[in-house]
Amino acid sequence: MQSRGPVLSGLFTDNGLGLLAAYIERAGYKPVIFDYNNTETIRDVAQHGKEGFVKGAVDEIDQFVKQKELSIIGFKAYANGFRDTVSMISQLKHRNPKLKVVIGGPHVGWFGKHILNASTEADYAIIGEAEESLPMLIDSVYKGGTVQDIPNLIYRHGKDLVQNPRKFTKLDDLLHPIYNKEVYRDIESKIFVPVVENSRGCWWNKCSFCAYPLTNGLFRQRPVEQVVAELEHNKNTFGAAFSRLADPSPSPKALHKLVDNLGPEYRLSSFIRTAKGYDFEKLARNFITFFVGVESANHHALKNVLNKTNDPERYLADARKMLSDAERAGISMNVSMIIPSPGETDETMQESIDFILETQPHYFTCLPLGPIPGRPVSEKALEQGESGDLVLKDSHLSEGIFYEVDPLLPHDQWMDPLWYLRVNGELHPNAFEITKELIGQTMEAGIPPSSDEVVLMAYLMNNGLSDVKEENRRQVFDFMMKARASLAEGNFEETEKLKDTINANQGIRWP
Template sequence: MKILLVSANREHSPYPVFPIGLSYLAAPLATAGHELAVLDLCFEQKPETALEERLASFSPALVVVSLRNIDNVTWPGCRSYLAGVREVVSVCRRTARVVVGGSGFSLMPREILAYVDADYGVVGEGEEVLPRLVELIGQGACPSGLPGVLARGADAFQPALPVERIATPDRNLFDVARYQRQGGMANVQTKRGCPFACIYCTYPLLEGRRMRLRPILDIIAEVRALVEDHGVSYIYFVDDIFNYPTEFAEQLCRAMAAERLAINWSAFINPAFMPPGLLDVMLAAGCDAVEYGTESGSPVMLKNLGKAFTVADVREGSRLCRERQVDFAHYILFGGPGETRETILESFSLMDELEPTAIIAMTGIRIFPGTPLHRTALAEGVIDTTTNLLEPVFYISSAVRDELTELVTSEAIKRKNWVVPGLEVNISDAMLEALRMFPVKGPLWKLMKRLGRSRIRPL
């Protein structure tokens, strides 16, 4: 069967992200004997025209649309992507059947399938179930009851089983080099599953709580191919937490160092699992930046947010980075349950003490079904069972709801290493375009030390 794979993501802020989820589907579909083509809408100036042209030239019988995110999870400057996806599906259904999947779709599959009006949806990991769905479609058989598949007009589906052996994504049909040029990095996944309990996080919903580790030799081969076949010089490990399990992270880093690949990289780190020896091995393997998902500098808020570390862990992780002169950033979430003016100022105070390269702060926390935050929002009356969560809805503590934006803006603008996307403190689309003029690979926040005074609407 001729199958067109479409990446619906068009977001470029803070940088365009390679459609790794779709690339994981390419290999099993090709192995099953299907003829594939790819259309990545991220760089298309006229997406609908590009789509119509590809449909006409390739004439697929089936189109698989991957939805990475449903919005930019940023308040108050929120953008929903679903209307654009619905347009894509509408164009494709004129000539082909359409399957929608991806992490964004799996957050609210029934609601999204109904909204975009596709034929089928794949919920969760699709590497194993999608080829089976395609086979049934080709046979004219009904896929009802196939785990992980939701049919148009249906309300129920069976959960898909998690993929036990995570294979290597097939990037050969994609323009990897363009993401390296315009995004500054490629992305690699080393594991799936999250055993932690952050109240807002969707990783346990999407990937399960049981961790599944990729074979280290497979990861090394993937990184080598990115360097040698695609000219990649920087990668970002997209695991929710790179350094857990600690032993696995250390083994991977030692293997990367032994290969002596011409690569630098960064990743998200949990400060509770950062022994000095691990950071040293990471640096030897090419790591040049560390991102901590800290979320708050207040002990009360760390507990309220379900974080698995303490302020002491945050201090120690920061100290290790400063001693080794490696760039590091802390991510902060303001407005969660129990947030007050005092806890917000605690976060600013701790960041002043730690002096990271950058602090990236978000105001308000996007509410997704199935998370503990969703249950809290229902109990507090922030939302009710009829609230449409396809549109971005954010939790903001009642104690700071009226002053959150003013307080965070007034404090962040005093400090040149703070970035607040929703409030446009030290960030805007124009600034991001300008920063990419620098010969930098990796996270843009590494350039914060080159900036002068803080700005609300820079450049």
């Protein structure tokens, strides 16, 4: 969880944990999910402080381990809260020296073997997908056997760290995540808007900055019949007609086929790629909002720095048409950009802001480039050193693995970046300050920040959103700010009311 407690998006049900539980159960074991990103945690942190909450969580897990005589447990690691994850593992290992601990999640995809250097008492890590790897590892712990053939596994061999070859899950017969209370014990303290996978990986897979090639590999499409079956299962079992699709860049064909097979009662949000061919009038039957990473409106940044496209002029023309067509169809668009990227100037950054002011999407989100280990933009920075447009501090790995950005705090209270970006020819120690000034222009023009999952929550909280753009923006922004204030203040009652209202308007029932 976040260093000071859960954040808004973290209150969503975790489909990844539910999915792994399904594969563990199929292997003959009984999984139990402890998901501390929930509303009860807000009350615990408010009453006992973050340290008191962590101690209580360790006590609870320790008691469960001893009661059930467990031999292995797993932690899902994110950038935010990883220091607490390491601390919890250390405390649990001291109390249970024979207990095996495995770490998974996005943070392992970013840092690979370095995870086990940071968490010296964890035994294993799984990089990328774990549907096959985790049951195999559990078998090796309980039934004996070696770990050399377990795909995606990182483990200790003497003083060395070994990473087994990567393997990616076939999506032809993906199981449904488990959301029952016997397995997902904190499910009723979550906002139940299921995240449903319709593909993995990215069709482009060339962006210099993005983590998807590290974590998800090559693009794989899940059969639309299975996507529909999971959506129908969630609605028939739990009443959940609102869902978020997890695909980072679905094609027009995939989304059109999905809509062809869904009833109008299903309401969705999704990422979307910048491309021609989307029939937004058709998609409006099921989709409320889309999130698109345009990233920049400067040709050099798009092609030569971010490697987002080979044809910036066509790319930006497609983006303009998409935004116009979506608005005409009544679908709101969340546009995201990376400003500044390495080597920008006032003029190039203003090109991107002018694009937003011209196209007037419903919402606009912006952050400076943050280097991810192993990606081309970071590798280039290591090669060029202080002469480059991105300069990494010597501690970018050792401290970067614990670096987090807390969206509940003002920008000036965020951790200092472990990198410098060259802007206007000079290395800048904190590009967040530049981004903050630029966002001021779009905020002044009435374009608030948001994301597709926030729009879904605001829609459910208000039992619908206005068709008038300005009023829609106000509803979403007011919801987001009120929710964030409740979280930042540790206001359990308000956050619980928000969660209960969303789940009630979603029609959630617990079998």
